[in-house]
Amino acid sequence: MQGLNREQQLSWNEKEYVVFRNFFRSEQLDPINDLIDNLWRSREGDVSQSLVTDIFLSTAREQRLYFSDVPHDARSQPYKLNDLYLSFDEIRNVVLEQRLSSLITALLDGEPMVCNTLNLEYGSQQDMHQDTLYMPSRVTNKMVASWIALEPATSGNGPLILYPGSHKADPHLFSSGKTNAIGAEMRDYFAYAKSLIAEHGIDPIEFHAEKGDLLIWHSQLLHGGSAIAEQGSTRKSLVTHYFRRKDYLHRFWKIRRQGPGAYYYAKQPMVA
Ligand SMILES: O=C(O)CCC(=O)C(=O)O
Ligand SMILES: [Fe+2]
Numbered sequence: 001m002q003g004l005n006r007e008q009q010l011s012w013n014e015k016e017y018v019v020f021r022n023f024f025r026s027e028q029l030d031p032i033n034d035l036i037d038n039l040w041r042s043r044e045g046d047v048s049q050s051l052v053t054d055i056f057l058s059t060a061r062e063q064r065l066y067f068s069d070v071p072h073d074a075r076s077q078p079y080k081l082n083d084l085y086l087s088f089d090e091i092r093n094v095v096l097e098q099r100l101s102s103l104i105t106a107l108l109d110g111e112p113m114v115c116n117t118l119n120l121e122y123g124s125q126q127d128m129h130q131d132t133l134y135m136p137s138r139v140t141n142k143m144v145a146s147w148i149a150l151e152p153a154t155s156g157n158g159p160l161i162l163y164p165g166s167h168k169a170d171p172h173l174f175s176s177g178k179t180n181a182i183g184a185e186m187r188d189y190f191a192y193a194k195s196l197i198a199e200h201g202i203d204p205i206e207f208h209a210e211k212g213d214l215l216i217w218h219s220q221l222l223h224g225g226s227a228i229a230e231q232g233s234t235r236k237s238l239v240t241h242y243f244r245r246k247d248y249l250h251r252f253w254k255i256r257r258q259g260p261g262a263y264y265y266a267k268q269p270m271v272a
Contacts, residue, residue: 032094064271
């Protein structure tokens with residue numbers, strides 16, 4: 001596969017994720033860290049009113065608000081700034097960078113279309129899950145996620161946990177017959193995930209990274225965020241989910257071109 005060496009290709013086929021160490025230079029990512037700092041500094045204006053933010057993640061206080069309405073102390077706990085790619089070239093330039101777009105074209109067998117981005121300053125501490133719970137692609141198995149380290153991920157700051165080979169099991173279908181999560185049925189989902197791990201003898205991997213490392217996972221890879229062992233320590237990262245442009249050609253989907261073979265879905269941001 002183009003852009004992947006033998007070891008990386010093997011990793012993709014066997015584990016359903018692939019790692020590219022040192023993929024981005026530190027200076028390529030600094031504009032993103034600066035952007036987040038600047039957004040927190042001045043939370044006014046039209047842009048701030050359209051940025052969808054999830055605060056106090058994985059706690060009873062979890063809430064979705066426009067960034068302009070977020071209380072200042074929310075920055076001291078895990079939160080997500082969603083879809084900054086819609087407003088900022090700093091994000092698009094990285095998540096649709098030429099080499100990354102080419103890799104995703106090879107992995108998906110089609111040119112990428114960004115369908116969302118998530119900027120996190122801390123580990124998410126998210127329960128294990130497959131991303132098809134939240135954004136199934138129109139064509140099965142034709143979605144991937146990229147994860148870019150904006151600073152090191154260590155055992156102390158709540159690194160990602162990956163469950164290699166979890167795609168070997170059939171996906172869990174909810175009562176709708178689809179993979180989309182249904183809140184009331186999540187107990188069944190977690191039971192499915194646990195038995196999948198036991199049946200396939202999967203050993204979880206704690207994913208450590210340096211700034212600039214790139215991880216790409218397949219839509220069916222089971223993963224989650226581990227607990228933040230060192231209270232208050234940050235783990236800045238950028239997660240992007242990509243569909244294939246060719247699966248979304250109907251004019252209902254507003255698609256913009258960022259560069260050669262690199263597209264994004266220009267959706268309307270909404271809190272509700
Ligand atoms: O960064 C994390 O801890 C998890 C993010 C994640 O699972 C996702 O965005 O799909
Ligand atoms: Fe995920």
